[in-house]
Each structure stands twice: as structure tokens, then as C-alpha cells.
Amino acid sequence: MPNRLADQASLYLRQHAANPVDWWPWCPEAFADARDRDVPVLLSVGYSSCHWCHVMAHESFEDDATAALMNEWFTCVKVDREELPDVDALYMQATVAMSGHGGWPMTVFLTPGGEPFWAGTYFPPQPRQGMPAFTQVLNGVAEAWRDRRDQVMRQAGSLADGLRQQSAVEVAAPPPAKDAVAAAVRGLGDLYDDEHGGFGGAPKFPPSVVIDLLLRRHWAGRDPGGRALAMATGTLDAMAAGGVCDQVGGGFHRYSVDDIWLVPHFEKMLYDNALLLRDYALAVRLTGEDRHGEVAGRIAEYLLREMRTEGGAFAAAQDADSPGGEGAFFTWTPDEIRDLLPATEAEAVIARFGVSERGNFEGRNILRVVAPEVAVQPSALEVLYEARALRPAPDRDDKVIASWNGLAIGALAEAGMGMRRDDWTQAAREAARFVLDEMVVDGRLMRVHADGRARHLGTLEDHADMADGLMALYAAEFDPQWVLAARALADAMLGLFADPAGAGFFMSGTDAPPLIARTRDLEDHPSPSGNSQAAWVLARLHLLTGEPRYRDAAAAAVGLVSAQAQRWPQAFARALATADLLDSRSVEVAVVGTLDDPRTAALVDAARAAAGPYAVVAAGDPADPGAATAAPLLADRPLVHGAPAAYACSGFTCRAPVSDPDALVAALRGG
Numbered sequence: 001m002p003n004r005l006a007d008q009a010s011l012y013l014r015q016h017a018a019n020p021v022d023w024w025p026w027c028p029e030a031f032a033d034a035r036d037r038d039v040p041v042l043l044s045v046g047y048s049s050c051h052w053c054h055v056m057a058h059e060s061f062e063d064d065a066t067a068a069l070m071n072e073w074f075t076c077v078k079v080d081r082e083e084l085p086d087v088d089a090l091y092m093q094a095t096v097a098m099s100g101h102g103g104w105p106m107t108v109f110l111t112p113g114g115e116p117f118w119a120g121t122y123f124p125p126q127p128r129q130g131m132p133a134f135t136q137v138l139n140g141v142a143e144a145w146r147d148r149r150d151q152v153m154r155q156a157g158s159l160a161d162g163l164r165q166q167s168a169v170e171v172a173a174p175p176p177a178k179d180a181v182a183a184a185v186r187g188l189g190d191l192y193d194d195e196h197g198g199f200g201g202a203p204k205f206p207p208s209v210v211i212d213l214l215l216r217r218h219w220a221g222r223d224p225g226g227r228a229l230a231m232a233t234g235t236l237d238a239m240a241a242g243g244v245c246d247q248v249g250g251g252f253h254r255y256s257v258d259d260i261w262l263v264p265h266f267e268k269m270l271y272d273n274a275l276l277l278r279d280y281a282l283a284v285r286l287t288g289e290d291r292h293g294e295v296a297g298r299i300a301e302y303l304l305r306e307m308r309t310e311g312g313a314f315a316a317a318q319d320a321d322s323p324g325g326e327g328a329f330f331t332w333t334p335d336e337i338r339d340l341l342p343a344t345e346a347e348a349v350i351a352r353f354g355v356s357e358r359g360n361f362e363g364r365n366i367l368r369v370v371a372p373e374v375a376v377q378p379s380a381l382e383v384l385y386e387a388r389a390l391r392p393a394p395d396r397d398d399k400v401i402a403s404w405n406g407l408a409i410g411a412l413a414e415a416g417m418g419m420r421r422d423d424w425t426q427a428a429r430e431a432a433r434f435v436l437d438e439m440v441v442d443g444r445l446m447r448v449h450a451d452g453r454a455r456h457l458g459t460l461e462d463h464a465d466m467a468d469g470l471m472a473l474y475a476a477e478f479d480p481q482w483v484l485a486a487r488a489l490a491d492a493m494l495g496l497f498a499d500p501a502g503a504g505f506f507m508s509g510t511d512a513p514p515l516i517a518r519t520r521d522l523e524d525h526p527s528p529s530g531n532s533q534a535a536w537v538l539a540r541l542h543l544l545t546g547e548p549r550y551r552d553a554a555a556a557a558v559g560l561v562s563a564q565a566q567r568w569p570q571a572f573a574r575a576l577a578t579a580d581l582l583d584s585r586s587v588e589v590a591v592v593g594t595l596d597d598p599r600t601a602a603l604v605d606a607a608r609a610a611a612g613p614y615a616v617v618a619a620g621d622p623a624d625p626g627a628a629t630a631a632p633l634l635a636d637r638p639l640v641h642g643a644p645a646a647y648a649c650s651g652f653t654c655r656a657p658v659s660d661p662d663a664l665v666a667a668l669r670g671g
Contacts, residue, residue: 009450010080011397012048016057020067023078026087028513034075034112040145041110042074042138043091047082048397049254049267051320052122053105059125060134066125069135073142074109081106082316082401083448083456086508089519093163095119109141114516115156118144163517169503175558175579176566178222184569184576185217185228191570192231196260197238199570203265205255206239208275209524213573213580215282216613220580229286236283239276240295243366246330247353248384249306250298252276254320254526262368263361266327266394267320270307271527273299274407281415296415300424303408306396311438312430313400313449314408323392331364332384333357340387345380352376400449402439402462405431407527409469417476417608425476432473435466436485444511445489457512460497460505460521460530463489467537478595478604478619480630483544487630490541493534494553504531504560522561523571531557532574539581543588543616544631546652555582580614586650587615587668592622592637592657593644599659600644606661607646610668 004024006017016023024030034041044061046053060066070076081088081104088106094116096102101121108119118141123134132140144152176184188210191199198204214232217223239245242261244253251273253264280296283289307314322329334355338346349355354370409428416424438454439446445458445466467489474482496509507521507530521530528536535557542551558565558578565572565579589607593600600619607617620627620634628635637647637657645657648667658664 005078009399009448009453009455010048010083011395011399011450012046012053012080012082013078015048015054016061016078019057019061020064020071021061021076022067022071023076026077026079026084030075030077031112031114037075039074039112040117040141041112041114042070042076043079043106043108043110044076045079045081045088045091045106045108046104047080047317048395049269049317049319050104051265051267051326052103054321056105056122056134060123063125066135066138069138069142073138073145075112082397082399085447085459085461085521086512086515086519089507089521090163090515090517091116091119093166093519094159095121097159097162107137111153111156115160117152117156117159160516163519167506167518167520169499169520169560173559173562175555175582176562176576178580178583180562180566181576181580181583182222184566184572185214187566187569188214188231189227192234193259194234197231197235198259198261199235202259203255203257204244204259204261205526206244206252206272206276207235207570207573208272208279208526209528209573210570211235211279212275212282213577215279215286216577216580219282219286219613220584222580232279233283233287233289233292236280236292236295240280240291241369241372243360243368245295245368246302247367247369248330248381248388250302251306252299263366265320266330268318269526270303270314270316270401270404271407273303273307274404274411275527277303277411277415281411281418285418293419296419300412300415300421303412304423304427307408308427309398309400311434312427313434313438314405314431316397316399316401316404318396319394322394325362327361327364327366329388329391329394331359331361331366333359333364336387337384340383341380345377348374348376349380349384398450400434400439402435402445402447402449402458403465403527405435406462406465406467406469409435409466410472413469413473413476425473428469428473428476432470432482432485445492457509459509460493460507460534461527463493463497464530464533464537465527467493467541468533471537471540474631475617478627480620480624480626483630486537487541487545490538490550493538494549497530497534498553502556504557505534522564523568524574528574529572531560532572532578535578536574536581539578540616543586544618544633546632551582554578558582584614587611588633588649588652589615589617589664589668590633590637590647590649590654591617591619591644592634592639592647593619594621595619597644602661603644603646603659603664606664607668610665612668615668 002017005013091108092102098119103121127133211232214228218229244256244261244264254267257263277299280292284292352371352374353367355365359365412424412428446454447456447458467486470482470486497505507519535554538550539554558575561575565575591603618631618633643659646664647654647657
């Protein structure tokens with residue numbers, strides 16, 4: 001008989017609906033059950049595309065004997081971390097504090113009041129490699145609860161106090177100044193892998209946010225010797241050649257288990273591919289190198305071909321596992337390739353991607369570029385793609401996450417603008433319309449849309465990433481609705497998530513169900529931290545609107561992590577980029593004219609080309625009052641002798657308008 005998870009919207013929760021475990025979703029009733037039965041809560045947190053989550057489910061949660069122990073001694077709660085990131089973040093802090101490491105699946109034992117007292121991650125069914133068997137863990141925790149309750153409660157109370165203290169930070173310092181940002185970027189050079197790209201050793205995750213910072217530093221003329229650009233493009237090239245890049249279908253897997261980008265964990269996440277699309281598109285803009293544009297195009301094609309849901313939004317992820325086993329969907333043998341392609345094309349594929357009889361992954365081959373001089377026709381890869389599509393495929397998690405869709409909207413809008421792909425901008429527009437129409441309930445952005453309904457209150461990152469995406473969409477097409485929606489989300493961030501003491505932002509809103517501590521999202525992970533992304537959005541909105549409250553909140557949020565950002569730049573790249581923006585001479589460009597006038601378009605193109613990485617460009621018809629309402633930078637900027645004009649401004653103080661694109665470029669590049 002299915003358990004309580006059968007009717008949940010989350011694919012991850014439904015994957016456990018047939019377990020013999022008497023699972024509860026995260027809800028007050030689960031904790032009431034624990035109180036009534038006087039048992040601890042066993043909290044298990046994971047996500048649908050997590051390989052080791054599936055392994056532990058198969059080994060332990062599907063086992064009748066193990067499930068019987070779980071049901072007798074605990075109230076068992078299953079959480080999809082992608083639905084409830086605040087719950088995940090809170091108990092991950094506890095897990096790291098208790099065990100010294102974190103990851104998923106996360107296994108945490110709580111009092112009926114929600115206070116953690118013992119935690120770990122994956123546990124095998126039998127003792128292995130120094131890890132206890134999961135049943136040994138269950139026995140030990142149940143015995144401690146039964147025989148040493150006072151000790152357990154003291155430990156739980158002490159840990160809960162520590163979690164609360166972590167959130168109660170002191171008032172923020174000033175943001176890092178230019179010299180400090182420059183020193184932090186130099187510090188990234190100490191971590192850079194000159195041979196294989198990336199930062200640090202295995203496992204290697206795509207450092208998308210760091211790459212964005214490095215590219216912007218180069219664009220801003222703050223890259224003496226070109227080291228920042230070299231680190232960024234070296235990493236982009238290494239990833240694009242590696243097995244972490246899907247050489248057949250486009251897009252990137254979540255991370256590489258080695259330091260050479262060869263063997264990935266095969267799940268594909270929306271946020272990774274959105275951020276990397278933006279990176280590769282920015283790289284081609286700065287370098288003019290076609291190879292970056294080709295990778296960007298294949299990421300965008302992947303998103304549009306495989307990740308769009310009905311309605312135009314984007315699905316969350318594709319699983320690491322498929323019915324044939326981990327990686328079976330993505331790997332090849334020489335014979336499979338020869339059976340599909342003419343001999344010459346087959347041998348070119350085999351040579352370029354290093355395909356061998358022995359293989360490089362469990363007797364099969366992860367494709368990676370070993371002979372870049374060997375050309376492979378796109379039509380050959382399309383044949384492989386179509387053949388691969390007939391294999392048993394990994395599951396796709398169709399839930400729509402506001403935050404990750406915001407990243408995709410921003411990436412497609414910015415890449416579409418820079419690479420002149422109107423179809424990408426159109427896709428961004430459709431996704432934005434879906435989120436704003438279907439995921440805002442009574443004025444409140446929700447986090448997830450699944451099974452036809454929006455659910456779970458949006459977190460800080462949902463608001464910040466969506467606002468960032470909407471601002472990119474505005475910059476691509478200057479429709480006032482997008483910046484108005486971004487401003488509404490920014491105001492919600494200030495109203496629901498800002499620390500009343502002026503020290504940045506909390507992860508969950510004041511209207512969210514209370515947890516034992518209100519957590520903060522300060523460090524970048526694969527995606528920007530909520531706190532830093534909020535600061536980034538607010539700093540740029542200040543340039544469009546002139547509202548000091550946006551800049552003040554941005555500075556406070558960056559100041560909150562100022563010391564950490566200088567010490568660990570790889571974890572605070574978005575904060576460092578925002579600090580760079582805040583410490584730069586502001587540049588705003590207002591272009592007035594009808595948007596379908598070629599003269600207006602020429603001025604917009606000139607502004608985009610010359611204004612720099614931290615500038616904002618607004619454009620609109622001065623006869624349209626809505627344009628200036630949305631972007632006050634446009635207010636009181638008339639045409640010049642009836643012709644479109646551009647105003648180069650700093651701090652809303654503008655030079656005389658110009659109608660010639662070359663004059664605008666000269667004004668912007670002349671300072």
C-alpha cells in the first residue's frame with residue numbers, strides 16, 4: 001500500500017511512495033505524531049536526480065526489515081531539498097557541525113521539537129569503509145533516546161542554540177573596496193589548476209559564478225596581464241572538452257568526480273546549464289572566439305529541446321541514473337558508433353572523442369575531446385543523439401522552480417541579446433510569463449509549480465534570481481513590464497527577507513512557517529547565494545531608479561560577508577562582483593526613441609558595446625509614460641530635434657544627449 005508520499009507533487013517524494021517506510025512529508029502533523037508516540041524524528045533529505053539518494057533508498061528504504069525498525073522507533077519524514085531549501089540549509093548546517101561533512105542523502109535525527117541531535121549522510125546496509133550500517137545507526141540512536149534522554153536533549157538544545165547564533169550576526173561591515181576585490185581575485189589564481197582548469201582538486205563543480213566574476217573584471221579593464229581572462233577561458237575550454245559536457249546532446253552534467261573533467265555525476269541541473277550558458281555567451285562577447293559561441297549554442301539548444309515544460313517554463317533536472325545503470329544513457333562503444341554512421345564519419349567520432357574498446361567508464365566510453373583537430377560534422381552528432389533518444393532515458397523532474405527559472409530567463413535573454421538569437425529571447429519571455437502568471441499567488445511569489453499548482457513560499461533566492469532574470473529580459477527588449485516585476489520582487493525582498501538590524505538577508509520570509517532557527521544563504525554554491533544575488537539585483541536597480549534604499553541594502557548585504565569574501569573568494573564571487581559594481585563609477589545610459597526605429601536600435605547597440613560590465617541601459621519612447629515609470633532613468637529625457645537620442649549618465653547626472661552612435665561610444669569610453 002502506498003504511504004503518505006503518494007499524493008505529493010514532488011517527484012522525489014513520490015519515488016518513495018511504495019517504500020515500506022511509513023513516510024511523512026514535512027508538516028506539523030509529523031512532529032505531532034512524534035510527540036504523541038514519544039519517538040525521535042528521522043529526517044531524510046535528498047532530491048530526485050541524486051545518485052546516492054537512489055542507492056540508499058534501494059538498499060535501506062525498500063528493505064522490509066530496515067523499514068520495520070524505522071517505523072517502530074521513529075517518525076520518518078522525507079524532504080525534497082529543492083522544494084524546501086530553508087529546511088535543507090538549516091539541517092545541513094547541523095549535519096556539518098556534527099559530522100564534519102555534508103551531502104545528500106542527508107540523514108538527521110531530531111527531537112519532536114525539531115532540534116537535531118545526531119546526523120550523517122549516506123549509510124550502507126552493511127558496515128563499509130569505516131561507515132556503520134544504517135541499521136546500526138538506527139539501533140544506536142533509538143537506544144540513546146530510550147536510555148540517555150537527558151543527554152540527548154542537552155545536546156539537541158546546545159546545537160539548536162548554536163544554529164540560532166549563526167544567524168544572529170553583527171551589523172555588517174562596509175563592502176570590500178577596489179583593492180580588496182583585486183586581492184581576492186588574485187587569490188583565485190592560487191587555487192587555479194593551470195593544467196586542467198577549474199579551482200582546487202576533485203570533485204570539480206563548474207565554477208560558473210567565479211567565471212562570471214573573472215570575465216567581468218576583464219571587461220572592466222581590471223585584469224592586468226590578462227590572468228582573469230585566462231583562468232576563465234581555460235576553465236571554459238577544459239569543461240567543454242571534458243566528459244562533464246554532454247558532447248552529443250549539449251549541456252553539462254552536475255560535476256566531475258575527477259580533476260580532469262572526465263567522469264561526471266550524470267545528473268543535469270537547470271541552474272548549472274543556465275549559468276554556464278551565460279558564461280559562454282559572455283566569453284564569446286569578450287573574445288570573439290567562435291568556440292565559446294558554439295558551446296553556448298549547444299547549451300541553449302539543450303535547454304529548449306529537453307528542459308522546457310508545457311507552458312514554456314523549464315524543468316528542474318534530469319536524473320543521474322537510467323534503467324540501464326548510471327551513465328548507460330550517455331556512454332558508447334566503438335561498435336555502437338560504427339553501426340550508426342558511415343565509416344569515415346564513425347572513425348572521425350571515434351578519433352575525436354577517444355572512443356576505445358576498453359572504454360573509460362565501466363567498459364564503455366564517456367565522450368570527451370582528445371583530438372580537437374579531427375572535425376566531426378554536426379549531422380553525425382545528430383544521428384547519435386537520435387539513436388540515444390531510443391534508449392531508456394533518465395527521469396526528468398518536471399517541477400518548475402522559480403529561482404532556477406530566473407537563472408534560465410536571465411541566461412537566455414542575455415545570450416539571445418548578445419548572440420542575436422531572437423528565439424532564445426522569446427523562450428526567456430515565455431518562461432517569465434509562466435512564472436509571473438502561474439507562480440504568484442495573492443501577490444506572493446511561490447517556489448515550485450508542480451501538478452498544475454504553485455506551492456511552497458518563495459525563498460530569498462527565488463526572488464533574487466527571478467528579479468535578475470527579469471532585469472536581463474528588460475535589458476534585451478526594454479518592455480517595461482519586466483523591470484516593474486523585478487522592482488516588485490526587490491521590494492518583497494526588502495519587506496520579507498531583510499534583517500531588521502540592517503545585516504543582509506535571511507533565506508526565508510517573515511511569513512514562512514517557523515523553523516528552530518532562521519537561516520541565511522551567504523556562500524555561493526553552484527549558483528549565487530541568495531544574499532549576494534539580492535545585493536547584485538538591488539545595486540543594479542539603484543542605477544535604473546536612483547532609489548538610495550536599493551543601494552544601501554546592497555551595500556549592507558555585501559558588507560555582511562566582506563571578511564569571508566576576501567578570505568575565500570571562490571565561495572563569494574557574486575558578492576565580490578557586487579562590491580566591484582558598488583565601488584565603480586556608476587554608468588547609466590538612457591536611450592529615447594521608439595523601439596522599432598533603426599536609429600534607436602543603433603544607439604542601443606552602441607550603448608551595449610561600450611558601456612561596460614556594471615552599466616545599465618534603459619530605452620523607451622518618451623511618449624510612453626509607462627517606460628519612465630518602470631525605469632526612472634528615462635524620465636525627462638526628450639528627443640533631440642525629433643530624433644532618437646542617448647544620454648550618458650553617472651549618478652543620474654547626464655551629459656548632453658547625442659544622436660550619433662559613434663559619439664555615444666566616444667562619450668562612454670572617454671569616461
